[in-house]
Amino acid sequence: MTTPTNLAEDRHHRLPYPPLDGRRHRHYMGRPISASSSAASFRGCCCCLFLLLIFVALLAVAVALVVVLVLKPKKPQFDLQQVAVQYLLVAPTTSSASPAVSALGGAAVGGAQPTAAYLSLNITLLFLANNPNKVGIRYDAAALDVMYRGVPLGVATVLGFEQPAQSRRLVQTRVVVDRFNVMQSDALDLVRDATLNDRVDLRLTGDVAAKILVLGLSSPRVQVSVDCAIDISPRKQSLTYKRCGVDGLNF
Numbered sequence: 001m002t003t004p005t006n007l008a009e010d011r012h013h014r015l016p017y018p019p020l021d022g023r024r025h026r027h028y029m030g031r032p033i034s035a036s037s038s039a040a041s042f043r044g045c046c047c048c049l050f051l052l053l054i055f056v057a058l059l060a061v062a063v064a065l066v067v068v069l070v071l072k073p074k075k076p077q078f079d080l081q082q083v084a085v086q087y088l089l090v091a092p093t094t095s096s097a098s099p100a101v102s103a104l105g106g107a108a109v110g111g112a113q114p115t116a117a118y119l120s121l122n123i124t125l126l127f128l129a130n131n132p133n134k135v136g137i138r139y140d141a142a143a144l145d146v147m148y149r150g151v152p153l154g155v156a157t158v159l160g161f162e163q164p165a166q167s168r169r170l171v172q173t174r175v176v177v178d179r180f181n182v183m184q185s186d187a188l189d190l191v192r193d194a195t196l197n198d199r200v201d202l203r204l205t206g207d208v209a210a211k212i213l214v215l216g217l218s219s220p221r222v223q224v225s226v227d228c229a230i231d232i233s234p235r236k237q238s239l240t241y242k243r244c245g246v247d248g249l250n251f
Contacts, residue, residue: 076210077130080228083239087122090194117187121177131163136213138162144206146175153177194234204228
């Protein structure tokens with residue numbers, strides 16, 4: 001049997017939850033973020049990043065000054081010390097289809113001027129790398145051009161290596177030229193130099209890049225320019241003259 005007391009309790013359980021208070025709901029969700037506060041936060045982040053970059057730049061400058069003032073780095077020296085000639089042969093050819101004659105034995109047959117000449121060359125170059133600094137130096141791989149009167153004949157490849165502080169090291173490389181075709185006026189000069197003067201003028205030029213090593217870190221790269229003039233005797237198969245100029249930039 002249903003009593004008034006039971007009806008009241010049943011009606012109380014079936015009533016929906018009371019509506020949320022708008023003020024309490026807004027307080028729970030927090031205050032809305034405005035556009036001005038977002039812009040201020042973005043400007044603050046940019047200022048922090050800018051200050052960090054300035055600090056890193058000043059730190060790099062300070063480290064560079066310490067290296068320059070304390071270590072006093074000097075330019076490395078990379079000089080050609082010795083040239084060993086294993087083989088040098090000049091074979092001229094003429095327009096009259098006469099057979100090639102070795103420049104070691106004489107000029108072309110019948111006195112005809114050569115229209116081309118084939119140069120075969122095999123020499124070994126020995127360089128001296130001198131590091132006068134108190135820290136080590138790392139040399140990058142380099143390619144030095146061997147030229148005759150501005151005509152490239154071959155490339156002397158120098159492998160990269162590291163050199164300890166205040167030390168010297170011998171670096172060897174080889175140049176092999178197999179029947180390089182020298183054309184027209186250069187061929188005439190080459191044959192004349194080999195037969196009459198017994199001297200072939202070659203030029204060795206290129207750049208060698210080096211980096212100074214401090215606590216496992218390397219400095220920006222600096223280049224040392226190598227420019228050597230060498231004269232080789234075809235008859236004696238030997239070096240008769242050598243003059244080198246090495247131009248290096250200070251760190």
